[in-house]
Amino acid sequence: MTHSPLILDRATKQFGGFTAVDTLSFEVPSGSIVGFLGPNGAGKSTSLRMALGIMTPDQGTVSLFGAPPQLETLRHVGFLPEERGLYKKMNARSTIAYFARLKGMTASQARSRADELLEATGLEEFARTKVTKLSKGMAQKVQILSTLAHKPNFLILDEPFSGLDPVNQQALEEIIREEHARGATILFSTHVMEHAERLCESIVMMAKGKKVFDGTLNQAFDALGRRARIGVETGFDLASALATTGFQAQAETSDADDGSTWWTIALPDGRSAQNALRAAIESGAPISGFQQEEARLRDVFIALAGADAPTGDGRIQTLEEVA
């Protein structure tokens, strides 16, 4: 398949008078892992449902492997919905095999693939156990295996880590890496930035139905700008001292308890935090502390998604926190 697995072009979806997704455009390159980020209610799930043809956009287009979403192309897609669910009275093996067959596998292929996946994930002894008797974590694993069973070229995972304990989150990260290594393209939505940082090559960020960023992780960090923090004795004007060196310094609002003031230094392209520290020393500043700020996706997210940005624990930040 030579076409990009997914292209959304100015896709818009409205519900009544509410615009859930507003002229969204982005592309998922073949073989990539793309994080689809945004706070709850940003329009991620609606966008993914449009990508899969479950909903049709009111305006704009969706292209899945070069064509509008249809069953033939969807056979190459594995989808894990945000709201998980399985037939409770089916057993684990039958469930995986059923969804694999719906995607085009023969009965014998589907059954042997189900056995293979259950064995690989240590669930073989639960193969004949009904879903209703499985623990929540096991049932989620079965659903993930159902998504992977037909060896899809393109995996769309909607909040795949939600509801999983840390051990299973780690296991799922491994599965995603293995699928990527197998050659699958992966698009997954999340509002937990750490997963995206660890797994993604590029990200698409949404807030209030609109795209606010689309690019690689490095581009995202660059968009935020790299910074360093330098503490000097209160009363010393670091901004003036560095004015001729090409660094811009801004004093933080509150003074530290030890009688020093912290200044944030924006690092221009090609200049490092060490360059800024050297310039401060050379300007005669009475330095009391130094921090090299490591850019985090969460900061990028807060900067781009604003008040809708979630905290690391998934909670929506208050305006004061964002400020």
Add this chain to the structure above:
Amino acid sequence: MLRSIYLVARRDYLGYVTAWGFWLGLMITPILFGLGITLPSFAASQTPVRYFAVVDGNGAFERAVEIEMQRRATNTARGMIETTSILVGEGETRAALERFDAAIEAGDTPQAALGEASPQLAGVTIPDGNYALVPAPARDIDGLRPFLTGEQTVDTPHGPKPLFGALIFTGEEVEYWSESTSLSSITGIARRASNAMAREAVFSEENVDPGILERIEARRPSITEKLLREDITQSAEMTIADRAPQFVAVGLTFLLWTLIFSVVNYLLMGTIEERSNKIFDTLLTSVKLPHLLAGKLIAVLAVSLTLMSVWSLGGTAVTVAGFSAMSGEVRDVLGAGVAAALDPAMLFPALISFLLGYLMYGSVFLALGSLCDTIQEAQTLMTPLIILMMVPLFMVTIAMTDPESPIIGAMAWVPIFTPFLLILRMPADPPLWEVFGQLGLMTLTTLAILWVAARVYRAGAVHGAGVNDALGMLKRTVGLGRV
């Protein structure tokens, strides 16, 4: 496309038939059917005999009561002989009844007459009925009171028992005494006995022969139903076989109603499960929504056909097993029933009605299920439907006595009732244009309902619309939204 439909249908079908509820329904329906037939007579046989006594000054009223009790036993015995017709046929039954009447005429007791008239019933005791007369243990209510309250007992063929009631004839009136407040047939026995006693007294006063009523009865001309047949060489006397199409139509209507409404619940529950389990999104990336709907409808149709096949095979097996014991006449009646059911004029409308009726009601239940997260929610929508579903049953009771009733004819044009009423009307040979008109209207309505149901299903499955959304939509449709 076909593969997707097959896979959805197969999964749903296996899900239904492997559930214990399916097996319970499969077994319990014929059991309930059998119980429905046998329970009334079983209950009657299990009712304890209630003993009563008559206190009478000159014995005339007591004699009248005895004669009435004998008349009741005679009628019970005749009823028993009539039930043997399924085994020996109508001709032999008529002959047995004639033999029984002759024996009674000759002075035999009903029990002895029964043994003489019917070899099948020789040795079978006529049930006492619910009431039996015993000699009065006292002559007034004060003396009878301890027997009526159970403090004392009277001797009966079944041992010492308390009195259930007592009739005291004062010369002016008959008093019925009992501890029980429930309605009792003893008053009916007393009424008939006092009528006979009064009639005899008046006839005597007027010098009228008391046997005059029997002679009137004997001279009354019998009534025979004749049927205008195309083949005039056949006997014109109407038989049960002639009425077979009517019985078959009623039976098929009941079968259709039972089948549709015993399986459409599967659709409702299955869809509620999928909605509450959030499976729709996963399914809809693998199957088109119309294919999903089709698969589900086919699965439940297959469940229905499975039930029908098993019950039919069971019924056939029972019939074959009992075939040798049946008389030629009974076989004729059965043959006429099968022929009526297989008559293309009955079979094709029945099959089309079943299919369209199932699709019509099944798609409605499917759509309702897609709007509900819980069974409680579904129940709020089900109530009006259940009331609507009862209408055809009321129509069946009318059609049993008068299949040509104008109300049946008119209601058959209402498409949601057509599947049932069209079959009921077929024995009355409705005009062909009416049959095709009703089938056509039913087809169009089914298509319209399927279209609406698919839209509602999409709203529920894809957009998560709920019961309140559906009610809001309904209100807007009828214009209440602006109020």
